[in-house]
Amino acid sequence: MAVQQPAVEELARSFARTASAAFQDQAESFRSLADDAWSGPTGCAAWTIHDLAGHIVGEAIWFPHLVRTVTEGAPPLPNELWEELKYLPGREIADRMSEAAQQLVPAVDGTTPEQLQQPVDLGFTAPLWQALWICMFEAVLHNWDGRAGREPGATIPTAWAGSSCGTEWMNSRSR
Numbered sequence: 001m002a003v004q005q006p007a008v009e010e011l012a013r014s015f016a017r018t019a020s021a022a023f024q025d026q027a028e029s030f031r032s033l034a035d036d037a038w039s040g041p042t043g044c045a046a047w048t049i050h051d052l053a054g055h056i057v058g059e060a061i062w063f064p065h066l067v068r069t070v071t072e073g074a075p076p077l078p079n080e081l082w083e084e085l086k087y088l089p090g091r092e093i094a095d096r097m098s099e100a101a102q103q104l105v106p107a108v109d110g111t112t113p114e115q116l117q118q119p120v121d122l123g124f125t126a127p128l129w130q131a132l133w134i135c136m137f138e139a140v141l142h143n144w145d146g147r148a149g150r151e152p153g154a155t156i157p158t159a160w161a162g163s164s165c166g167t168e169w170m171n172s173r174s175r
Helices: 008-031 035-039 049-071 080-086 090-109 113-117 128-148 158-165 167-172
Strands: 119-121 125-127
Touching: 008 049, 008 090, 008 113, 008 128, 008 158, 035 049, 049 080, 049 090, 049 119, 049 128, 113 128, 119 128, 125 128, 128 158
Parallel strands: none
Antiparallel strands: 119 125
16 A cells, blocks of 8 residues: 655645744743753853854744745845844844744745755855754754753654654655
């Protein structure tokens, strides 16, 4: 019996929902931190919580904008934005991340099947729907990363792990 593969549109929307939830959860986690916790460790030995937060907020902002470059012809974000984000106060990083997380699902919901197939620049070229898998993977991984330095037993929520590592995307790559 043949297994029906999910449509690319369904996958893209699922990736966006999972990424949005992971970014939103991370923003809430960052909001709960005491001021002195921002210099604490993460799952990456080279980064403090603040360093990681500066990186994650950039991804959270960039991915909905990447969708808008396809759907609306939006120009690229200015290069200096990435450095500015790294140095924002922690609470502002959390707020910007939350705002961006709220933009991701509506941006993806507004795409057409043709737009999801358009190539985008990630430092390499991939169809937009596959870029959304990378968005989800980054959001989920960094959500864990943001907790691992403070919570030695931190895990990735099962539903997010299933979305990130599930067979749906792998089966659909050949389309």
